[in-house]
Amino acid sequence: MKNLRILALSLITITTFSSCSDDDNKGPVNEEEVITTVSATFTPQGGGTPVVLLSRDLDGDGPDAPVVTVSGNFTAGRVYDGNIHFLNELANPTEDITTEIQQEGDQHQLFYQHSGIGTFTYADQDENGKPVGLSVVYTATPTPGAGSLTITLRHLPNKTAQGVEGGNITNAGGGTDAQVSFPVVVE
């Protein structure tokens, strides 16, 4: 009879879970998804010293702000091949998230917003022929000056929205996975 089954089920539930206390220390949570580090390496075409932009936040969503470093200045009018890497240095060993973003290229896009320090052109594509932005070609402005560069990684952007393919973030939507700003000098 149905009731007997209910009765049996209730009893089983009681006996099964009556000692759920589990004080075993399983160690701290391995934070697998956090991006702690964004590094952008711009290598001048034709040779020269690369410019490395680095933002590191080793306490993740903890109170410390990211530490931003810029290795040097860009040269006016030069063309650079940029490669962006995302790392999780909280995972042990350090995890390189870049490959994952590449594999899921259709679900990610990087955007380069700046205050007129030159032009950024996407140099990679996802499986649908849309840009991802892990590789980029940067042409520095011919006029020297200082400004800032904000690199944003969007998860699940709308890549078909107006201007998105060309690198305009306005209509991209999606959720921000990383957003880092660097002070840059073009000399």
Added chain:
Amino acid sequence: MRIYIVLLALLAGSWCAHSQHTINGKVSAPQNKPLDGAHIHIGTLHGVSAPDGYYEVHNIPTGQQRVVASYIGYKAVDTLLNVYGDIKLDITLVPETTQLEEVVLAESKVSRNTTHEQRLKTETIDKYSNGSLGDALKEIAGVYSLKTGSTIVKPVINGLHSSRVPVISNNVRLEDQQWGTEHAPNLDINAAGKVSVIKGASALQYGGDAIGGLILVEPVSVLKDTLFGKTIVTADSNGRGGSLSSSLHKGNDNGWAWNAGGTFKYMGDREAPDYVLSNTGNRETNFAGDVKYLGNNYNASISYSFYNATIGIAKATHIGNVADLVRAINNGKPDVVEPFTYTINAPRQEVQHHLAKANFNRQLSDDASLSLQYAFQLNNRKEFDMRRGDFANIPALDLTLATHSVNADWKKTANETEYKVGISAAAQFNDASPDTGVRPLIPTYDKYDAGAYGIVSHSFSETLSGEAGLRYDFSHISATKYYQKTRWNNLGYNGVYDHFITGDYGTQWLTNPEFTYHNISASLGLRKKLSADFDLLANAGLAMRNPNPSELFSDGLHHSNGTIELGNLGIEKEKALKLSVTLLKTNGNFRLEATPYLNAIRDFIYLSPTGVEYTIRGTFPVYNYMQDNVLMAGLDLHTDWDITSHFRHSFNFAYVYADNTSKNEPLIDMPPLNIGNTVRYTSDWHNLFLELRSEAAFTQARYPNNNFYADVPVNGELVPTYVDISTPPAGYHLLHFASGMQFPVGKTMASVNFSVNNIFNTAYRDYLNRQRLYTDDIGRNFQLQLKLNY
């Protein structure tokens, strides 16, 4: 002697051509002792028994009627009866035993019950068969709802919710991670036979921490030797789905009785007037059943219920950082609108709640009884977020909460005085799975509680009664939590809470925070019968609530809010003193309930913005749990006016004025002034009813300004941008229509109900909907409901 009630319904006479019937019979105590002056209420009609116990009630319409028979000192009978003809109904009332059946009826003598319990009608419970408990409770004046989208609905009593409003389901306090504002009560409204609200902490037998109030949900209790069933099929246009709920009840006066019921819900994306709310479908599969044995002077029961829900959270509310939040606020509509689908992706919640209980009641003598209860609850909550790659199928939050509780309650009535004494104990174990790859917001913890209470109620005269109660509660909580060392220092714990540290894991401390609480709560109530129609109730309640785990331990990014929420180990318990007066008029063509109240809360715990933090994701506002003194004053008003025998007008009014007196600013998230007007036409023809309901929520003008400036990239430069998260949305007015008819189908009764919610498809946002910054609330919904009683 029989413990439970004998109800013998004999169909007398044939089917009547007209639809007005008479019910008569005899009301007696056990051993066939007639009861003189017992009250019998059938629907809105009533009768009183003669010295030989005989009564008659005329002009009863065809259909399902609620029958309540009561006599002071005896357990009231409260049941549903299908009336198709004249009926002879003999009722045996037994001296009050241990159960919670309280008589809330106008007696010739004043009731000893000094707290006013507001009940939902069965029709209202059925109406929300495909909705939730929170939706249904909103029909009570003074109860608002705190929503996350349209399916996660939490009841708000006089401005307070969550940990301040315990839900008592089947006499068991529901332990389902209820601290979370986006955690709805894990129970199926279809399993409820009775739902009522007690505002304030007067019902000390259930606990001393109900600073806001209590929700009591009781299963269907069948009081006669019969087998009956009920099936409700509901179809909704908005969400393009529906639900099926079916239950069978076997009642008995002696021997075995049982109940079993199940609910299945399947809904797709809801739609706002102008767009689809992507990823807002939900599913539910629920079961509830019990088996009871009724002996001569005892009864024993065992029950089990299972709630299993998958709830989609609108995709538009997922934000990565403040720049995304600014974009969402400024756009005014979601930037993710996909075609309608039944599929539920991330973000979503998957929750399961098991409740098993064993209960034993014994009648010790004619006027004393004892009740013993053990209950076990197992709650599992998984929250899936929009995550990268392989993490998409791993929950970002995975909590398992197991709670054991035991209660012993003793009750004795002596002359004009009733004594209630009880003890309770509980052990609770929370397990936060570390497999999520996300530091859990709520840590693993063990909690032990014990409490004891005593309540005395006394009738001083024919018109005056009083009640006084006292309760003591002990609680001890021991948590295991990892703190980032940077956070530990940032919160100022270094040097203060070093004794909690048990391990050093490089960048993190392993800690074992432990807290012990001793709480006293008290209640005092008076009830005065002013005249045959008017009763005045006055209540004072002192309640204490311990900080919940999120208030103590929260530490990290709350994705659905885009905020960093920080608990504090220094948070102390909340203390509240609530004073309220209720004026009741329960008879006549015009009925009234008016409750003004004052609630003074010391060390009220709330989230307050304290600044911003920078991460690789961008900027986030930081909210810390803080404590301040709060004063709340309000008025709940409900009236019913039978304009003619066919037309009734009902009115609801609720206003609460709440101030943070420490900071001298309004308290956040208080329900705006809200007013409901219902006009209902009823006809004897197939019990037709037509109802038009207007629901008006005003703009909340009193709110603290928590707006802030955050750096948002504009052309590569980070520009400080004003983020308006505080301004409440504009008030709104909605119109709803409902109608229904009943048809006899063979020996059973079928009802067909048709309703339209939000007739004009009004686009609106509610201040207490946590998604108000991102999307509109849902638009028009057509609902068709078929009810079968058999």
